[in-house]
């Protein structure tokens with residue numbers, strides 16, 4: 122069953138308290154949204170991998186918007202060097218687990234959202250179990266091992282994968298969904314050699330940049346759940362903050378893709394070693 126039909130089966134039974142009706146009032150009055158749109162959001166289960174730069178705006182907005190259940194995967198602790206971009210974490214939480222820190226902020230934003238914490242790395246041996254109850258996966262980690270693992274998991278289980286990536290002053294976002302368009306491996310069948318890409322420490326990133334890309338991921342997630350608008354499937358949105366330019370590239374499904382193609386060679390999950398995973 123695709124995730125959309127699962128949400129469509131669940132949302133009819135969703136009800137709201139008076140406080141929730143007031144809280145979501147600016148959604149409810151939009152004819153594209155109405156009560157049904159808000160019910161779909163509350164019926165939805167979104168798994169977010171990472172509570173860092175992309176995860177911060179993503180989690181804040183998905184929580185505020187009223188997504189019913191949000192799963193968080195992270196094993197890191199809050200560090201001073203995170204704070205210039207990871208705005209879900211407060212200075213007082215330096216040294217504490219990122220998951221606990223993120224949940225603290227999320228509960229302050231919207232106590233009606235149900236949160237499930239997975240304080241672990243996301244690996245081939247736990248990915249299936251963690252993701253099994255979720256309709257949609259949003260990758261907020263931006264590293265190669267997770268990117269390929271999320272992609273393969275989503276293709277093999279039919280879930281959409283809301284993708285974002287940042288580097289220095291530039292970012293990208295798209296929606297990979299093997300059932301309806303290309304997946305990440307259609308573009309890049311295999312990861313590069315670990316030594317050929319800059320490490321996290323070498324890369325650097327403008328603190329504000331993940332805000333833009335994470336918010337685009339949040340919007341695409343809300344659109345997928347509610348079925349409004351045109352999702353970013355088969356389109357890669359690129360953003361250059363220095364030139365302040367957005368561009369759009371068409372992405373095509375590769376019939377020979379090793380995971381979503383006609384004769385897939387990848388049928389189980391892989392842990393790629395040797396990359397920076399933070």
Ligand SMILES: [Zn+2]
Pocket residue numbers: 303304305306307308375378379380381382
């Ligand atoms: Zn593919």
